[in-house]
Amino acid sequence: MNVEAYLAERRAVIETALERALAPTDGVPRSLLEAMRYAVFSGGKRVRPILVLMACEAAGGTHERALPFACAVELIHTYSLVHDDLPAMDDDDLRRGRATVHVAFDEAHAILAGDALLTEAFALAAAGAATTGLEPTRALAVIAVIAHAAGAAGMVGGQVADLEAEGVRADIALVESIHRRKTAALIAAAVEVGALAGGAADAALRALRAYGHELGLAFQVADDLLDATASTAVTGKREGGDAAHGKATYPAVLGVDGACGVARALLARCLAALAPLGERAAPLRALATFIVERAAGR
């Protein structure tokens, strides 16, 4: 399959749904909505929400059923970027080639836009049961999966661990422990959420969970590799930003070749996990392969 064409088509579906989710609403201050929209519509690749749709289809569902949950996951990802970029955190002024939210607006609006995106994610997910006809107990499971992945033992905990590891001589166990929570948890949640929305039975749910678990880490290793080797023109971020921040990354601990090896091993485990799912999982295979090979070669 042509993975780039597939992703472009899916991205368009997500953009339309996000537009609807972030339309002007009574009571929402204009400046707040502008800051939220600035953060959300900034050329993101939409990997997480596309994963939700893919996993839903791999489980036998139609992608419409997963759309509100896909948007919820993307809003949470976006809020995390806005808060991570703040001066008190990573202090980044550039993201995807544009000024970060606290630079384009101000710190207060960046903090509050992040808070609002996180909160609206749960509003969308809670409303999603009614609009999609998803069984209410499954919708509650979806919300629990998202909250757990995004919360203190997941993404937020990973960001704390990441900040506390800056300048510390990290070993591979620390790097994996940070990455598992900071990035991999939400990627894995995206896959699980899609599987739940698609009505996956136990065996398919287990297979998709295993895939998400490996893909989450593979994704972050690939991101580390691109940060270490690619230019601002490719990443939209300051070149070598991780190294400048003394961040705990795979290339920093294992070298570029070592990190490439890890990424390829994780890809093999992603593909093995999908074996029970047959042809319906072809897009998930293609996506994992695309992400890893772009950063680590074949």
Next chain:
Amino acid sequence: MNVEAYLAERRAVIETALERALAPTDGVPRSLLEAMRYAVFSGGKRVRPILVLMACEAAGGTHERALPFACAVELIHTYSLVHDDLPAMDDDDLRRGRATVHVAFDEAHAILAGDALLTEAFALAAAGAATTGLEPTRALAVIAVIAHAAGAAGMVGGQVADLEAEGVRADIALVESIHRRKTAALIAAAVEVGALAGGAADAALRALRAYGHELGLAFQVADDLLDATASTAVTGKREGGDAAHGKATYPAVLGVDGACGVARALLARCLAALAPLGERAAPLRALATFIVERAAGR
């Protein structure tokens, strides 16, 4: 009834439930949990979660059924205080007589502890359906009510409007529009959440919603009055902090006597709203009366 004794007894129930909700958990960094607990266990009055329990009982439920949702509302209230106190927002260094979270820890931990509290609130609420046996569709309604009240058209929107109104010559319509979103929305949500958890039928749900709507605003007018007239020893905040910030408040626009009149009128509407509920609503009546009379006299 002796409202202070009643509140003390209910507060103890909430403290125990919050302790359980914020116990050490695998993957949660110690510093993050400490900052979250510092914010949550700081002598708050627990008005919102107690309202959840009260409304649940007024609707005919047992308070155990409402406990996870009560804790969720309190975690959201707490996160909002942590973020509002940040240097980029209200820049307060004192809250309830203690250093605010970003002073006691640092800004990054304050932002992230707030993010984690907000996220864990939804994790608690999503898990609450299973632990309390609440009907899943009602649990989804609870989550939607909380998210809407806390989100861009509610609390976060109110904080944005409040910051943007600093130093502006506010009229009563602007003050009410800010207070409705910034404070009243979450108070009203607490009452509605309790009503939903208690299995309120349509008429009771309408009565409780009306009560919550009026109480939310009454609560904020009372808070404005205490800020304008009481000392740090009473409020735990810097004396006259609202005036120093040029905040849009009821006393600033109507004077202390005018604001007292508004508070008493809102109290009368709270009590009228509860008329259909009879004796089961006695605690809700007593609480509204207590809150208003403490600040505005009889």
